Amino acid sequence: MNIATPTTRPRQIPSAATLRTRRTRRYTRKDIVEALVPISSAIAVALFFADGGA
Amino acid sequence: MPETIIGTGILAGLVGTNLLLIMFILAARVPLIEKIVGHDRALTLHNQLGKPVLYLITAHFAGLVVGTALTTETPVIQQVVNYWNADGDMLKAFLAFAGMIIVVVSSIVAARRVLPYAVWHAIHLATYAVLLLSIPHQFEWGGMFAEGTAARIYWASLFIVTVLSVLIFRVIVPVVHNLRHRLVVARVDTIAPGVVSVYITGRDLDRWIFPSGSFGQWRFITPRMMWEAHPFSVSAAPNGRYIRLTVRALGDNTTALQRIRVGTRVWAEGPYGVFTDTVRTSPKVVLMAAGIGAAPIRALLEDLPAHRGDVTVILRASDAEPYLVNEITELCRSRGAKLVTLSGGRANTASWLPTEEWANGENITHYVHKPRECDYYICGPSEWMANVRADLAAHNVPAHAVHWEEFAW
Numbered sequence: 001m002n003i004a005t006p007t008t009r010p011r012q013i014p015s016a017a018t019l020r021t022r023r024t025r026r027y028t029r030k031d032i033v034e035a036l037v038p039i040s041s042a043i044a045v046a047l048f049f050a051d052g053g054a
Numbered sequence: 055m056p057e058t059i060i061g062t063g064i065l066a067g068l069v070g071t072n073l074l075l076i077m078f079i080l081a082a083r084v085p086l087i088e089k090i091v092g093h094d095r096a097l098t099l100h101n102q103l104g105k106p107v108l109y110l111i112t113a114h115f116a117g118l119v120v121g122t123a124l125t126t127e128t129p130v131i132q133q134v135v136n137y138w139n140a141d142g143d144m145l146k147a148f149l150a151f152a153g154m155i156i157v158v159v160s161s162i163v164a165a166r167r168v169l170p171y172a173v174w175h176a177i178h179l180a181t182y183a184v185l186l187l188s189i190p191h192q193f194e195w196g197g198m199f200a201e202g203t204a205a206r207i208y209w210a211s212l213f214i215v216t217v218l219s220v221l222i223f224r225v226i227v228p229v230v231h232n233l234r235h236r237l238v239v240a241r242v243d244t245i246a247p248g249v250v251s252v253y254i255t256g257r258d259l260d261r262w263i264f265p266s267g268s269f270g271q272w273r274f275i276t277p278r279m280m281w282e283a284h285p286f287s288v289s290a291a292p293n294g295r296y297i298r299l300t301v302r303a304l305g306d307n308t309t310a311l312q313r314i315r316v317g318t319r320v321w322a323e324g325p326y327g328v329f330t331d332t333v334r335t336s337p338k339v340v341l342m343a344a345g346i347g348a349a350p351i352r353a354l355l356e357d358l359p360a361h362r363g364d365v366t367v368i369l370r371a372s373d374a375e376p377y378l379v380n381e382i383t384e385l386c387r388s389r390g391a392k393l394v395t396l397s398g399g400r401a402n403t404a405s406w407l408p409t410e411e412w413a414n415g416e417n418i419t420h421y422v423h424k425p426r427e428c429d430y431y432i433c434g435p436s437e438w439m440a441n442v443r444a445d446l447a448a449h450n451v452p453a454h455a456v457h458w459e460e461f462a463w
Contacts, residue, residue: 013337019336019337023454029090036079037073037099040073045068047205047208048205050205051204
């Protein structure tokens, strides 16, 4: 196998707008995923009481 | 009073089951979750939920036993026996509870240090059995799936999403990928004593891309190594011809990997992780590596989109020259990147610098012009990365510009 010459070329540089968007977008999505735990737990509790509790 | 105890027990069981299902989804390697929070963060969340789930299910068990014992004026022990003898489904629930205790205890840090990965993994797979064993008693005794309730829709949806996530992303996708691409070791190069680069080829590799900075779970199919999959970052940018891993001998399996034979079949899962160009937020980038952390840094340097002069590479080694330093030097030259190598023992446990540089009062500003305007990709031992992050935070580098990843299992 010839591995001496990498064929990889650097890809296109992200635009300033793309980079700027990433600064906030990633954290918003991340927050949503991390909120899965409390939100789903709250739903489970709410459904328990909605159906009359014990 | 007994009704309140029983109600609290049921509620604890519902929240505990809910969290257990979320745990499964977090560990299912769902691409969307991996992409957003990263593999390590998803598994950290997964691990953090283990004890709360155990406590909640224990409260569920205790609440129902004590509450029912009070209602029927039965001794608590007798009530446990009554539940045990109730029917087959309740017996399964008992077994699920016992299995959960074993799984959580085996996952406690102290136990994980003692247990070999293969043993821990085998015990952990029992979690699927725990889930399956716990479901039937819900139908017979619980209200989760009671007809005509909103709860039925919620719980059925959550169970279906969980099962599909595990089935698709832990079973079907890896099987399809590996059967299609048929990975095999094509070449092994010794980079330094105890460090090898393994080149893996396969069919249609241009259709199975491991981006620079990403990692996979790699299982080498030999009688000795096939029982464990290990997380290794790729050390070369995707090129459609081979996947390159650079591995240092740190344990039994990685030591055996130093002598892996050409032609050995490889079973892979991935790519995982967010240590890639997709999270970058600035035109200027600093790539920082210590030890074998140079592997993903080499891959990133190879194809990171950047203007000449916009990339700085800082390589750290404790004694000899940094791993892959010749290749990285050549890549820096061709890409117009600045290279800094720092060798020597660490000054102290709070420092990421060698003794001499630390004594001179150096920090990130000595190597990077306007550090707040750069993104940082950091890869190395956990403590070293923590010290780098502390230095960056001390110089007001925003958190969103600092990228690192821990290998987690």
